[in-house]
Amino acid sequence: MAVYSISFQIGATSEVSMQEANAFVQGFLSSTQDIDGWGIFVNNISASLPMFVPGVGVGLGAYSGWSTGFGFAAIITMAPGLAEIEPLSILYSSPYGAIELVAYSIAMSRSFLVVYSLVKKVNPKSLIKISLIEIGIVVALLGIAGYLEEYLIALEQASM
Secondary structure (H helix, E strand, O other): OOHHHHHHHHHHHOOOOOOHHHHHHHHHHHHOEEEEEHHHHHHHHHHHHHOOOOOOOHHHHHHHHHHHHHHHHHHHHHHHHHHHHHHHHHHEEEEEHHHHHHHHHHHHHHHHHHHHHOOOOOHHHHHHHHHHHHHHHHHHHHHHHHHHHHHHHHHHHHHO
C-alpha cells in the first residue's frame, strides 16, 4: 500500500506542461466517454493482474501508481482550481479508490511474497493455491469498485 501511495504522490506532484496535460486530458476523456462499470472493471483488471507477476509486479504497481498520480497532476494543470485538493485524499477518501488501493496492494504484495518464498525454498505448489485465492479476491474487489464508481458518477451527474 505504501509503495503504491508513494508512487501516486510522486506522480501527482510532477510538473506537467500544458501540452502534456491537454494531451492526457483529451485522451482520458475520449477513452472514458460512455464507460460503464464493466469498462472500469476491465481497465482496473488489466492494470492489476500483471502486478501478480513474481518480481516485476511491485515495479508494475509502482508505475501504475505513478501514472495515475501523473494523470491527477495533468488534470490539476488544466483545472488549477483543483490544486487545493491533496492528491492522496482522492485515493483514500473515495470508496472505490480505497477498494482499488487494497486490490492493487494485494497483487503487489503477492508478487513480492512469491519471490521471497522461492528464495526461502518454499514449495511452489503451496504458493499456487493462495495466489489463486488472492487473484479471486482482487477480481471481486475490482468488480465491486468498478460498479460502485459507475454508480457514484451517475449519481453525481444526476444531481447536476
